[in-house]
Amino acid sequence: MNIRYRKRxxxxxxxxxxxxxxxxxxxxxxxxxxxATESALPATAVDQAPPLPNTxxxxxxxxxxxxxxxxxxxxxxxxxxxxxxxxxxxNAKRLAQLGSPSKARIVAVDVAxxxxxxxxQRLATLDEFDLSDVRxxxxxxxxxxxxxxxxxxxxxxxxxxxxxxxxxxxxxxSELDRRRAAAVNAxxxxxxxxxxxxxxxxxxxxxxxxxxxxGRSNETATLARLSxxxxxxxxxxxxxxxxxxxxxxxxxxxxxSSPILTLADLSTMWVQANVPERxxxxxxxxxxxxxxxxxxxxxxxxxxxxxxxxxxDTNTGTVAVRxxxxxxDGALRANMxxxxxxxxxxxxxxxxVPDAALQDVNGQTAVFIPSGNGRFxxxxxxxxxxxDGMTQILSGLPAGTSxxxxxxxxxxxxxxxxxxxxxx
Numbered sequence: 156m157n158i159r160y161r162k163r164x165x166x167x168x169x170x171x172x173x174x175x176x177x178x179x180x181x182x183x184x185x186x187x188x189x190x191a192t193e194s195a196l197p198a199t200a201v202d203q204a205p206p207l208p209n210t211x212x213x214x215x216x217x218x219x220x221x222x223x224x225x226x227x228x229x230x231x232x233x234x235x236x237x238x239x240x241x242x243x244x245x246n247a248k249r250l251a252q253l254g255s256p257s258k259a260r261i262v263a264v265d266v267a268x269x270x271x272x273x274x275x276q277r278l279a280t281l282d283e284f285d286l287s288d289v290r291x292x293x294x295x296x297x298x299x300x301x302x303x304x305x306x307x308x309x310x311x312x313x314x315x316x317x318x319x320x321x322x323x324x325x326x327x328x329s330e331l332d333r334r335r336a337a338a339v340n341a342x343x344x345x346x347x348x349x350x351x352x353x354x355x356x357x358x359x360x361x362x363x364x365x366x367x368x369x370g371r372s373n374e375t376a377t378l379a380r381l382s383x384x385x386x387x388x389x390x391x392x393x394x395x396x397x398x399x400x401x402x403x404x405x406x407x408x409x410x411x412s413s414p415i416l417t418l419a420d421l422s423t424m425w426v427q428a429n430v431p432e433r434x435x436x437x438x439x440x441x442x443x444x445x446x447x448x449x450x451x452x453x454x455x456x457x458x459x460x461x462x463x464x465x466x467x468d469t470n471t472g473t474v475a476v477r478x479x480x481x482x483x484d485g486a487l488r489a490n491m492x493x494x495x496x497x498x499x500x501x502x503x504x505x506x507x508v509p510d511a512a513l514q515d516v517n518g519q520t521a522v523f524i525p526s527g528n529g530r531f532x533x534x535x536x537x538x539x540x541x542x543d544g545m546t547q548i549l550s551g552l553p554a555g556t557s558x559x560x561x562x563x564x565x566x567x568x569x570x571x572x573x574x575x576x577x578x579x
């Protein structure tokens with residue numbers, strides 16, 4: 156048993172020695188491997204891009220080709236941006252709910268939702284129950300005015316003739332006085348009849364659905380020639396727009412509380428922005444707004460603030476700000492969502508340069524300053540807000556400094572070309 160134990164001990168010690176020797180060899184190999192040797196080389200042995208030059212030099216020919224435009228860093232009234240969520244809506248001042256001012260039957264509806272219509276175009280025909288009587292009164296009043304005018308003209312002519320005769324003794328003074336009184340009475344009667352006609356015409360206008368005045372369209376002119384007993388009236392468009400909804404159909408009976416059609420003028424739209432209470436005091440009508448609609452990721456709409464609510468929404472802690480935007484191409488639709496950037500005044504001047512003057516040079520925002528003789532120096536600047544094609548310069552550039560605006564990209568390209576290391 157002792158002999159076997161000693162043999163096992165010798166084997167164990169021998170195995171451990173072999174393991175130690177192998178480990179040493181592996182360690183030596185790793186220290187002398189090519190990868191380790193390469194990593195130990197000094198940094199100067201690795202190719203580096205040459206340092207970025209401070210200036211760009213252009214030949215007269217190159218200057219003529221790129222056609223650079225220059226601008227000066229200017230002090231202007233500063234603004235900062237207040238961002239809020241926004242919802243597109245119809246311009247309520249150009250949104251008409253058209254209906255009948257009296258009880259009527261719908262004879263025909265000539266349009267459908269989505270139709271584009273012109274001012275004065277007939278939208279529907281109504282059988283107005285009260286319109287027939289009023290038209291009859293208008294006709295009678297018109298005839299009475301005509302009779303009164305004829306009587307007044309005759310009285311004026313008699314007075315004029317009497318004035319000539321009394322001078323030569325052809326009539327007595329008393330006759331002239333009578334004729335003068337008759338002329339005065341005739342004029343008073345004419346004015347009374349004219350007042351009656353205006354009253355009935357006004358009532359007829361109130362009974363006629365909202366639309367263009369008589370003579371503004373073929374439809375209206377045709378209706379004006381109908382007999383006084385005809386009760387048909389036309390619902391006509393008061394302005395150019397789009398039919399957003401139709402609330403009835405031919406044969407239905409409507410009254411003043413029942414809108415027949417809704418007409419929207421889409422040439423301008425409103426966007427309601429919900430501005431945080433802390434920023435509301437800086438928002439005022441007339442300020443410029445930049446609107447980004449979710450549906451148009453690559454487009455920006457410009458408008459202005461037209462109203463700021465006088466109360467805070469207690470549920471959201473925001474103030475409703477109404478903005479108006481032109482919508483000539485009809486891209487904006489009611490209930491679209493987006494963000495609204497309101498350009499609020501800083502209350503002080505700030506320095507601005509054109510957006511085109513700014514270039515990214517090695518991760519820094521920079522401008523190029525002309526030094527003369529085709530030499531341009533780039534200078535890093537710190538920027539702030541951007542609006543209306545101008546960007547605020549917070550530091551790095553004195554006011555009045557001339558910079559390259561249009562064409563600064565070519566200077567950047569020339570600058571960066573010189574930093575590309577040679578191959579091989």
